[in-house]
Amino acid sequence: MSSITVTHLQKTFKAKRKAAGLGGSLRALVRPVYVSVEAVRGLSFEMETGELLGFIGPNGAGKSTTIKILTGILHPSSGEASVLGFTPWKDRQKLAYHIGTVFGQRQQLWVHLPAVDTFRLFGRIYELDDRDVERRIAFLSEAFEIGDLLETPVRKLSLGQRMRCEVAASLLHRPKLLLLDEPSIGLDVVAKQHIRDAIRRMNQEEGVGVLLTSHDAGDLEAMCKRVIIINHGQIVYEDKVSNLKRKHLSSKMVEVRYAETVSSDFHLDGVEMLKVGHYGVKLRFDTQRTPVQQVLARLTEAGDVVDITISDPPLEEVIARIYQEANPS
Amino acid sequence: MRSSHPNAVEALVRKIPCPSTTGLDVHSALRSGRKTETMKKYWSILTTQVVNSLAYPGDFLGRSFSIIVFMLIFAGLWRATFAAAGTESINGLTFPNMLWYLLMCEVIELGRPRVNRVISEQVKSGEVAYILSKPYNFLGYHFSHGLGDGGVRVILNLLVGIPAVWVLAGPPPPPLGWVMALTLAFGAWVLHFCMMSLIGLLAFLVEETNSFELIYQKAVFVLGGMLIPLDMFPLWLQPLAKSLPFAYMMYAPARLFVKPDLATFWQFLAVQWLWIAVLIGVLALVYQRSVRSLTVNGG
Structure with missing residues (x-):
């Protein structure tokens, strides 16, 4: 069963264009110039109940605009959308009882108050029973490891601590669907991992569906089962994350550091040398063309290895390649 | 926890036999339960804002003392005016009347x-994305938020202002004046909320609204009778000024504070709530239109 159905969604903004400097400002005052920006162009997709769906794309791709339309905050220029059976921009308040939202660069917690005060306020706003709110706060405190943070004024929390509280607050009313817009932006590795683990747990234990926008490949790989990549307001790729990894994440990067100077002659079929130095090399290869074992054997033969790192290429690079394949020009 | 579907309660209500056959008015009980939940929601926003306003008590108390400075300036100005006029009363208002009138204006x-x-x-x-994605009325949220914030400021300014004016001009007006003034206040x-919200909704289109607020504030200062009570306006201008909403934002409560009169009170109250009804209608219309043209920055 679908929790989100989007058909031919379109959103066009009118943006003021102004040249730089005082002259530009004065000209814009006398004769303002407006341009139409198509943030979302004929977007159509579905999301199943309880699904973990990643919605990714570069800056300005239309991800956040789509999320804001799906929460009912923005009205689309045309097209249809149904979220849990509601038309978001017509039934915004009714829909709000059933969804949770997190906007990574904004805050919903009252900064001067301890987070627990906002939690209790949200309990009233979502019309929850007071005892149920306390039980829920206790559960979320444990799931997000925020028990010792709840009594501290929010302004005194670190970004990672605050974001854990923000996501927990959005789950207070047991939403069926969680819409996360860049939840991991600006967080360190440990804070990201905390949030990813807790969201996965909420998905498994409470069946909450998650629609996530992110720039971070780690978010996608750690939390999502399916991915939609959009650019210029249109879908350019839609598949399971496992397929994306198999088809587009088959290359690996290896960085090796040697104890002594080594020869820079590393000719191997299917291997691209990214950096060659006297004490180390950095290379990329396709695991489907060249087995990992063969590359590692060649690298260890070359000298006494003191450190080795094997990693996936950054997702941005993978996305860029998909764009290029979709738009060869 | 709330019902799993917003229409589930209504569906359940339809299945419940008619109250006349059961002897129980389930429909009205559900309706009143819903109203209680809604009231609790907005009351909680108000009380949370009260606590939020007191997050920095020293700063808050410090700002409240600014009313003493204002009252000292007003006292100096009006003492000189009364001395220059060589009279105890101008258009029915004495010097103590004037200071208590101005205190009420300042508190508002x-x-x-x-x-x-x-x-x-x-x-x-x-x-604004967060405010709009919660299950409350956007303007209802701001009403409760503003009332929590303004309520604390009104109480503190009265607590600081009353002793100051008492020292400067003598005892305060009688209890009837307080009742009428606070009702009209x-x-x-x-x-003010309706007007400020209308200006605030302009932010959906133009983002920055300070200039509109400044124009509005000056209009209230002049036409609301804060600089000079409307009784001191030229006779031809008084009826016009008293028919505008500005008069009911300052002059009406302040005037009845110092000169309580039952007939005038009912008249002012009726005109004031007529303006409120008109402005709420305009506000609802403007909100419906402006929320469609909202763009959310960033993201």
Whole structure:
């Protein structure tokens, strides 16, 4: 069963264009110039109940605009959308009882108050029973490891601590669907991992569906089962994350550091040398063309290895390649 | 926990036999339960804002003392005016009347809602996305938020201002004046809320609304009778000024504070709430239109 159905969604903004400097400002005052920006162009997709769906794309791709339309905050220029059976921009308040939202660069917690005060306020706003709110706060405190943070004024929390509280607050009313817009932006590795683990747990234990926008490949790989990549307001790729990894994440990067100077002659079929130095090399290869074992054997033969790192290429690079394949020009 | 589907309660209500056959008015019980939940929601926003306003008590108390400075300036100005006029009373108002009148005006001015600034900040920072994605009425949220904030400021300004004016001009007006003034002051606050919200909704289109607030504030200072009570306006201008909403934002509560009169009170109250009804209608219309043209910054 679908929790989100989007058909031919379109959103066009009118943006003021102004040249730089005082002259530009004065000209814009006398004769303002407006341009139409198509943030979302004929977007159509579905999301199943309880699904973990990643919605990714570069800056300005239309991800956040789509999320804001799906929460009912923005009205689309045309097209249809149904979220849990509601038309978001017509039934915004009714829909709000059933969804949770997190906007990574904004805050919903009252900064001067301890987070627990906002939690209790949200309990009233979502019309929850007071005892149920306390039980829920206790559960979320444990799931997000925020028990010792709840009594501290929010302004005194670190970004990672605050974001854990923000996501927990959005789950207070047991939403069926969680819409996360860049939840991991600006967080360190440990804070990201905390949030990813807790969201996965909420998905498994409470069946909450998650629609996530992110720039971070780690978010996608750690939390999502399916991915939609959009650019210029249109879908350019839609598949399971496992397929994306198999088809587009088959290359690996290896960085090796040697104890002594080594020869820079590393000719191997299917291997691209990214950096060659006297004490180390950095290379990329396709695991489907060249087995990992063969590359590692060649690298260890070359000298006494003191450190080795094997990693996936950054997702941005993978996305860029998909764009290029979709738009060869 | 709330029902799993918003229409489930209504569906259940339809299945319940007619109250006349059961002897139980389930429908009205559900309706009143819903109203209680809604009231609790907005009351909680108000009380949370009260606590939030007191986050920095030293700063808050410090700002309240500014009313003493204002009253000292007013006392100097009006003492000189009365001395120059060589009279004890100008258009029925004595010097003590004048100072208590101005205290009421100042308390209303300092306690009026700053909705436009809040909305403008939320639009510029993009936090309006959070406010709009919660299950409450956007303007209802701002009403409760503003009342929590303004209520604390009104109480503190009265606590600091009353002793100051008592020292400067003698004892305060009789209890009837307080009752009439505070009743009309609440209506004045609601009128301010409507106007400030209308200015605030402009933020959905233009983001920054400070200039509109400044024009509005000056109009209230002059036409609301804060600089000079409307009784001191030229005779031809008085009826016009008294027919505009500005008069019911300051002059009406302040005038009845110092010169309580039952007939005038009912007349002012009726005109004030007529303006409130008109402005709420305009506000609802403008909100419906402006929320469609909202763009959320960032993201």
